[in-house]
Amino acid sequence: MAQDPLIRIQSVSFSYSVNQNQIPVLHDVSFHVHRGEYLAIIGHNGSGKSTLAKHFNGILTPHSGDVWVAGMNTRDKHKHREIRQRVGMVFQHPDNQIVATIVQDDVAFGLENTGVPVDEMKKRVDYALDAVGMSAFRKRPPHHLSGGQKQRVAIAGILAMRPECIVLDEATSMLDTFGRKEILSVIRKLHREGMTIVSVTHHMSEVAEADRVLVMEGGRIVLEGSPREVFRQHAQLEELHLEVPQSSRIAMLVHQHYPAFSPDLIRQDEIVEEVDRVLSAKAEVNGA
Ligand SMILES: Nc1ncnc2c1ncn2[C@@H]1O[C@H](COP(=O)(O)OP(=O)(O)O)[C@@H](O)[C@H]1O
Numbered sequence: 001m002a003q004d005p006l007i008r009i010q011s012v013s014f015s016y017s018v019n020q021n022q023i024p025v026l027h028d029v030s031f032h033v034h035r036g037e038y039l040a041i042i043g044h045n046g047s048g049k050s051t052l053a054k055h056f057n058g059i060l061t062p063h064s065g066d067v068w069v070a071g072m073n074t075r076d077k078h079k080h081r082e083i084r085q086r087v088g089m090v091f092q093h094p095d096n097q098i099v100a101t102i103v104q105d106d107v108a109f110g111l112e113n114t115g116v117p118v119d120e121m122k123k124r125v126d127y128a129l130d131a132v133g134m135s136a137f138r139k140r141p142p143h144h145l146s147g148g149q150k151q152r153v154a155i156a157g158i159l160a161m162r163p164e165c166i167v168l169d170e171a172t173s174m175l176d177t178f179g180r181k182e183i184l185s186v187i188r189k190l191h192r193e194g195m196t197i198v199s200v201t202h203h204m205s206e207v208a209e210a211d212r213v214l215v216m217e218g219g220r221i222v223l224e225g226s227p228r229e230v231f232r233q234h235a236q237l238e239e240l241h242l243e244v245p246q247s248s249r250i251a252m253l254v255h256q257h258y259p260a261f262s263p264d265l266i267r268q269d270e271i272v273e274e275v276d277r278v279l280s281a282k283a284e285v286n287g288a
């Protein structure tokens with residue numbers, strides 16, 4: 001059914017076994033990832049984000065509860081190939097994800113042994129490289145690329161599989177500002193084209209564009225809502241040691257001095273528009 005959520009996480013608990021001890025990490029986590037949505041998952045280090053993300057395509061399976069991807073239970077090992085084709089993951093370290101010595105071979109790697117005919121494989125590699133703006137680099141050795149370019153190649157490798165969803169686990173955290181912008185702009189474009197995005201990050205500034213945000217703490221979801229709704233919870237975010245994004249902080253500060261200025265802004269472009277609105281209103285009052 002088209003309206004079914006793409007991923008259903010139902011009462012998931014998970015523990016790691018360390019020296020025969022069970023270390024509980026996820027506690028009764030439940031939520032859905034809807035088709036076409038851009039979901040951000042935030043929380044500070046150790047809150048369980050990566051452990052949760054690895055449940056989205058069967059890298060880990062819950063100790064209790066269930067994860068369903070397009071109706072397939074991740075416990076069913078026979079479905080893992082199909083689940084991983086539908087839900088691709090990009091990880092933190094760009095270097096660890098490169099397997100081939102030429103960019104285009106790297107992008108094609110996941111397609112090998114899938115039975116996709118060679119002609120179709122070529123088309124998919126072309127499409128994927130184009131989608132991430134890396135076509136000009138197709139014959140280059142990946143180890144000469146910047147971190148941002150390597151992550152774009154990693155995303156292309158997933159796109160070649162024609163997935164429904166891309167999960168990024170801190171995929172920008174090893175990158176410089178430029179590399180981060182490259183990845184965010186690729187993600188924005190893919191989301192506009194209908195791709196389901198799950199972005200795991202501890203950068204609050206990266207979640208402003210998401211449709212929905214989940215905040216994790218101690219293996220539980222402690223806050224959920226649109227970025228605006230979540231950023232409004234200043235006191236709670238502070239308690240969780242999560243910083244409010246710069247635009248939100250600026251809006252709140254200005255509001256304290258000029259109550260007419262909205263405190264509820266989360267993006268830079270909204271700040272610019274609000275300054276413009278307030279100044280125009282003031283000019284009108286002054287008869288300018
Ligand atoms: N492979 C592992 N073995 C044992 N403990 C782990 C393992 N991976 C993560 N942990 C522990 O699980 C908790 C959650 O980690 P993780 O899911 O990586 O959180 P996050 O991605 O939010 O930083 C942490 O306390 C971490 O030390």
Ligand SMILES: [Mg+2]
Pocket residue numbers: 049050051169170
């Ligand atoms: Mg992590």
